[in-house]
Amino acid sequence: VPTRRQTLQVAAATMLSGLFRPSASRAATTAVRLPDRRTLDKALRAFAKVVGDDWVFSSAEDVALYRDSYSLLWGEPDEKVAAAAVAPTSTEQVLEVVRIANQYRIPIYPISTGKNLGYGGAGPVLSGSVVLDLKRLNRILEVNERNAYAVVEPGVSYFDLYNYIQERNLKLWIDCPGPGWGSLIGNALDRGLGYTLAQYRNHFEAHCGMEIVLPTGTLMRTGMGAMPNAQTWQQFKTGYGPWVDGLFSQSNFGVVTKMGFWLMPQPEAFGIGRVYVPRYRDLIPLVDIMNRLEASHILQGFSSLSCPIIGTSIGGGPSAMVPTQQDAEIMAIVNDPNGFSPERLDAIGVKKGLNFWSCDFNLYGPAKLIDTQWSCAQDAFAAIVGARFELEIQPLPLPKEKIDALQDTVSLGIPTLRTYSTGPLTDYDGAAVVGHVFFSPVVPRTGEAVMAANDVLGKLARSHGLPVTPIQFPNPAFERAFLFVIALPVTRDIKVNQKIRKIFAELVQVAAAHGWGEYRTTPAFYDEISATYSFNDHALRRFHETLKDAVDPNGIMSAGRYGIWPRHLRPGGE
Numbered sequence: 001v002p003t004r005r006q007t008l009q010v011a012a013a014t015m016l017s018g019l020f021r022p023s024a025s026r027a028a029t030t031a032v033r034l035p036d037r038r039t040l041d042k043a044l045r046a047f048a049k050v051v052g053d054d055w056v057f058s059s060a061e062d063v064a065l066y067r068d069s070y071s072l073l074w075g076e077p078d079e080k081v082a083a084a085a086v087a088p089t090s091t092e093q094v095l096e097v098v099r100i101a102n103q104y105r106i107p108i109y110p111i112s113t114g115k116n117l118g119y120g121g122a123g124p125v126l127s128g129s130v131v132l133d134l135k136r137l138n139r140i141l142e143v144n145e146r147n148a149y150a151v152v153e154p155g156v157s158y159f160d161l162y163n164y165i166q167e168r169n170l171k172l173w174i175d176c177p178g179p180g181w182g183s184l185i186g187n188a189l190d191r192g193l194g195y196t197l198a199q200y201r202n203h204f205e206a207h208c209g210m211e212i213v214l215p216t217g218t219l220m221r222t223g224m225g226a227m228p229n230a231q232t233w234q235q236f237k238t239g240y241g242p243w244v245d246g247l248f249s250q251s252n253f254g255v256v257t258k259m260g261f262w263l264m265p266q267p268e269a270f271g272i273g274r275v276y277v278p279r280y281r282d283l284i285p286l287v288d289i290m291n292r293l294e295a296s297h298i299l300q301g302f303s304s305l306s307c308p309i310i311g312t313s314i315g316g317g318p319s320a321m322v323p324t325q326q327d328a329e330i331m332a333i334v335n336d337p338n339g340f341s342p343e344r345l346d347a348i349g350v351k352k353g354l355n356f357w358s359c360d361f362n363l364y365g366p367a368k369l370i371d372t373q374w375s376c377a378q379d380a381f382a383a384i385v386g387a388r389f390e391l392e393i394q395p396l397p398l399p400k401e402k403i404d405a406l407q408d409t410v411s412l413g414i415p416t417l418r419t420y421s422t423g424p425l426t427d428y429d430g431a432a433v434v435g436h437v438f439f440s441p442v443v444p445r446t447g448e449a450v451m452a453a454n455d456v457l458g459k460l461a462r463s464h465g466l467p468v469t470p471i472q473f474p475n476p477a478f479e480r481a482f483l484f485v486i487a488l489p490v491t492r493d494i495k496v497n498q499k500i501r502k503i504f505a506e507l508v509q510v511a512a513a514h515g516w517g518e519y520r521t522t523p524a525f526y527d528e529i530s531a532t533y534s535f536n537d538h539a540l541r542r543f544h545e546t547l548k549d550a551v552d553p554n555g556i557m558s559a560g561r562y563g564i565w566p567r568h569l570r571p572g573g574e
């Protein structure tokens with residue numbers, strides 16, 4: 001069980017001022033009703049009776065630790081800040097806290113490990129909410145090697161589960177996101193992503209079975225878990241009747257207190273198959289062939305596109321921002337103020353013997369399977385004139401020295417925090433950059449769409465002086481679509497943050513005009529992005545609101561998350 005101090009260590013700490021502020025945005029600012037100080041104090045005393053005095057945090061110093069240190073609203077009246085926090089240690093305590101929140105109409109905001117940096121950190125969406133910090137529910141309830149799954153509580157981090165597996169020498173891998181200090185549950189509920197095989201790296205899809213405290217204070221289990229004494233809760237996802245699990249991701253319909261996850265059997269070997277293709281437009285057949293191989297499950301590992309001629313590598317994140325190629329002739333074309341010409345780069349590539357694209361495909365399994373997979377992949381990619389291939393296979397597990405020397409361990413299922421040291425935190429507009437928020441639209445899995453996204457979104461970002469190269473790479477984590485992530489800097493300068501917010505909003509609108517919507521975002525943009533999913537007069541949002549009103553009649557749970565507001569906080573609400 002973490003210490004009180006560890007529970008509070010959420011993000012960068014800074015003093016908090018002014019606790020009760022209504023959120024701007026879609027919430028009806030005039031109608032926002034937050035509990036008065038006396039009611040809040042009564043509720044905090046009731047919480048303390050359940051969890052103990054030490055686990056209710058209301059001093060400014062403690063509550064400041066729940067600020068989102070990557071907030072683009074930092075220090076502004078609209079910054080989303082908590083009024084207090086409460087940290088239960090069991091599901092029974094969570095049930096009690098939820099009942100008290102209903103009794104006093106206290107808005108609560110559950111977090112697991114609260115490390116959602118870039119997408120909201122540990123902060124609530126509605127200022128004045130009480131953060132329900134679940135870090136002390138940190139039990140690994142089961143790891144089943146035979147059927148390859150785990151059942152965990154919200155406070156279990158990727159590091160915790162990895163260490164548990166290593167200490168017992170279980171032949172299982174986890175799939176982790178870039179930073180390993182987050183939780184399996186928090187990351188999956190925000191529909192986060194990882195880096196091994198497709199069926200594991202989509203973290204929400206890799207779950208099997210949930211336990212949820214509903215906003216009215218009822219405990220519910222989904223899938224087979226709805227049957228008392230179920231034998232297959234973690235083995236059969238859908239159970240019986242309508243499958244509701246998705247409703248608890250990117251939503252505010254309950255507090256998840258347990259979740260099952262399918263784990264990957266430890267593979268015998270790891271391979272990287274690399275294909276080089278010479279010309280800019282070869283991206284189109286490259287992506288088509290990649291898609292066919294992936295949809296046929298011949299390739300299933302993470303693929304990393306790079307651009308050898310410029311020298312940039314995989315990402316979309318901060319690491320992809322800086323070209324590493326120092327060739328002056330090439331950089332003059334890349335940075336041509338009249339616009340970047342791929343055709344001129346093609347020509348110079350021929351002259352200098354440099355390929356335009358290369359793509360690494362991660363491969364897992366017995367070496368003879370990797371050989372066969374790669375041989376099939378080569379046959380397919382050979383349709384592109386000039387394609388060249390490389391394959392490297394290493395037996396697993398890797399020795400410790402080799403793991404320590406790796407920049408990336410996440411494709412081997414090993415959690416790390418190295419992602420925080422890969423991107424440059426350069427100044428923007430004269431202000432020191434303290435972090436990033438991620439603009440993350442979903443674009444079609446075609447070469448043409450990648451070119452178009454670069455032409456439209458990349459160009460727009462560069463026109464505002466953001467350090468985005470003429471070629472940003474799509475993130476292939478999800479199976480049937482690309483993410484085209486652009487990291488926007490966060491500073492502590494209000495004027496600069498305001499400018500970044502304007503750029504972010506412009507990117508959202510321009511992307512929507514092209515039919516590209518975001519898969520996830522930071523709370524400052526929940527409402528704006530929800531508004532772009534507007535088919536048939538916002539039928540989807542209205543449906544979410546209908547559900548919200550039914551499952552959370554007092555509107556106490558995570559108000560505003562992903563643009564879903566309870567009735568009394570909606571425009572015209574009472």
Ligand SMILES: Cc1cc2nc3c(=O)[nH]c(=O)nc-3n(C[C@H](O)[C@H](O)[C@H](O)COP(=O)(O)OP(=O)(O)OC[C@H]3O[C@@H](n4cnc5c(N)ncnc54)[C@H](O)[C@@H]3O)c2cc1C
Pocket residue numbers: 110111112113114115116117118119120121122134154176177178179181182183184185186187189190191192193194254255256257419420436558561
């Ligand atoms: C440099 C960098 C790299 C990153 N790389 C990745 C990456 O590769 N992949 C990726 O997915 N993300 C990435 N992120 C984003 C983020 O850091 C991770 O997704 C992180 O795992 C989320 O934090 P968490 O697990 O602590 O979730 P939390 O912060 O605990 O949860 C996220 C949100 O989910 C909801 N929630 C959480 N728990 C519950 C619950 N029990 N019940 C109800 N609702 C709940 C809350 O609204 C909460 O705000 C990156 C961020 C940075 C800055």
